[in-house]
Amino acid sequence: MKLTAEQLGWSVHGRTLLEDVFLDVAPGQTFGLIGPNGSGKTTLLRLLAGLNKPKKGHVRIDGQPLAKMRQRHIAQSVALVEQQAETTDRIYVREVVALGRTPFLSALHPWSTHDDAIVGQALDDVDMAHMAGRLWHTLSGGERQRVHIARALAQQPKILLLDEPTNHLDIRHQLSILELIRQLPITVVISLHDLNQAMECDRIGVMDGGRLIASGQPHDVLTAQRLQETFGVHAHVLDDPVDGKRIMRFRSAVIPPSYSAGG
């Protein structure tokens, strides 16, 4: 499914959090969203998921404006993995993943073995099938994140939105989850903090101060100059001798003028 945003704007209490964002993600593409803290990545993902109605502009999926669709209809195509979603309920892992089937169930379409199969597959995909019978509060942060991803996969979305999904994961599961996401034949928008991981996306966009200031192929966007201007770091861009892929080495933070003034 094609995901587009036109002139998207959002503000709270008169403070602009997102301004004039144009986005165009082709079907099946993995789009990486990067930017410093508070640059508007989460706000943009919430608008793309239809959780907030944009104050300006439109979000469209396959040309249809999201604002005119029912929430249930949106959830049948779009799934979101939030950065933090916690519960104090004594709920089992399998029940959490089963929640992903909510938009497809109704009085006329009760739970079926088909849903069981989808939930089982989603658990397998994130390597959590062996923990299906565990209670939520006994899981580690990384395991919880993987269950949330499985829940989103159980929605069988055509567009998957992920807000820093690798945050709590160990390196092995970071790589396996990213590999899984890349291989999904669906449209993905993923916000990431690890810039080297962002290099693996089909396209990336850089957020800064609520604006999408650059987007394109990763190696065109992530230049040494961009890293210094937007992310405030001095970095080298190197070529890995093993496979020729481009990697970044971060050397130091750019010292703000107020610090170097020596007061």
Place this chain on the structure above:
Amino acid sequence: MKAIAMHSTPMARTQAHWLWLAPLVLLIALLAGTAIGETSIPVDTILKVLANHLLGADYAVDRIDAGIIWNYRLSRAIVASCCGATLALAGVVLQALLRNPLADPYLMGISAGASTGAVAVTVAGLGAGAFTLSAGAFAGAGLAFGLVVLLAHAASSGTGGGRSTQAAGAIILAGIAGSQLFNALTAFIITKSASAEQARGIMFWLLGNLSGVRWDDAAIAFPAALGGLLICLWHRRALDAFTFGADSAASMGIAVRPTRGLLIIAVALVTAIMVSIVGAIGFVGLVIPHAMRFIVGTQHTRLVPASALAGAVFLIGSDILSRTLVPGQVLPIGVITSLIGAPAFALILVRGTRAQ
């Protein structure tokens, strides 16, 4: 995969058993509520009276016994069961929607408003006898609820219509503020104009009183309880979807504002109806949902019917105790529910933490 499939089957089976047993358990509880009392009446007399009324049979029974059983005990047991089921359901819904384990049916100012309405009519003489205590209590509950909703709306609208999770916090705070206001009004009216006798009567009523309950009360309580149950069952998946908060529910296709609004108004309405009939019986709405989560789990497909049944049975049992514990005297039912509920709640907490 196989292990998972095996894991899910026994759960489904227990549920099937359960649904079969539910009406039977409720029926036994209703019979017990009818059979047990200060005047001991043999079971066969009870069955004969019930057969006379329900099946059109024509057994010869003592007229006084028949009156006690049909007009006094059975109607009372039915209202107790409706009230218990409703309070437990209201607790389930508010705890699920507001993501707060301490949420109970009176959170939205309903009991405080009902008490103000009741004293305004009985003590301050509002309406000059045109309203009954029940009507006053219902109007007060509605007024308090409306005020709490307005306050919550004003407090959460500043967040720009997003972040629905903050709205849940605003509702809880508005509920506390509203309850305090109406409790203060009640205290004001009582201290200003009530005699000691009136004050005692009001206190008795506030703790829950099924004594004056008759069939016309049952005719209001039963449809209200049934309607509440059906609305909760219809929205059981939406209630599940709130497990990780309102935003997560929205991302799984729940229209958060209309769904939450409908459910909260529905449970507030049926709770206000029950409070206006029997007073503000405490602890049922808080304890029963927690107890049931331990027994049947957190999924509302099971939790909703289980809580309704347990609430109904618990309140019938409490009513029996309140009538028989002290000979010659009827205790307020709220005293019984709290005396049982508080230690039960403590036990659930301790065992729950250990099980983890």
